[in-house]
Amino acid sequence: MNTIKSLDLFSGAGGFTLGLHMNSSIETTHAIEIDRFASETFRYNFPNVIQFEEDIRTFSESQVKEKFRDIDLIVGGTPCKGL
Numbered sequence: 001m002n003t004i005k006s007l008d009l010f011s012g013a014g015g016f017t018l019g020l021h022m023n024s025s026i027e028t029t030h031a032i033e034i035d036r037f038a039s040e041t042f043r044y045n046f047p048n049v050i051q052f053e054e055d056i057r058t059f060s061e062s063q064v065k066e067k068f069r070d071i072d073l074i075v076g077g078t079p080c081k082g083l
Contacts, residue, residue, distance in 0.1 A: 007071045008020075008030070008032070009075065010056070011039075012038045013038050014042045016075045016076075017031065017046055017049065030068060
């Protein structure tokens with residue numbers, strides 16, 4: 001069985017990645033999250049995932065094509081609202 005490689009956008013602490021990892025044929029290889037605290041938690045939870053702690057708008061088209069050329073699936077969360 002081929003492994004599906006995923007990219008988690010706006011990854012937060014990794015809720016989508018956790019769900020995807022419950023399916024043994026999906027592997028999250030990269031994640032992007034701008035929030036420092038959420039990124040720290042994500043890295044703790046998923047130390048083998050390459051994570052970019054930066055604003056997604058800073059990626060150029062050529063960077064996206066280079067860094068994520070092997071990605072099969074893209075998931076993205078919506079911003080969490082504070083209480």
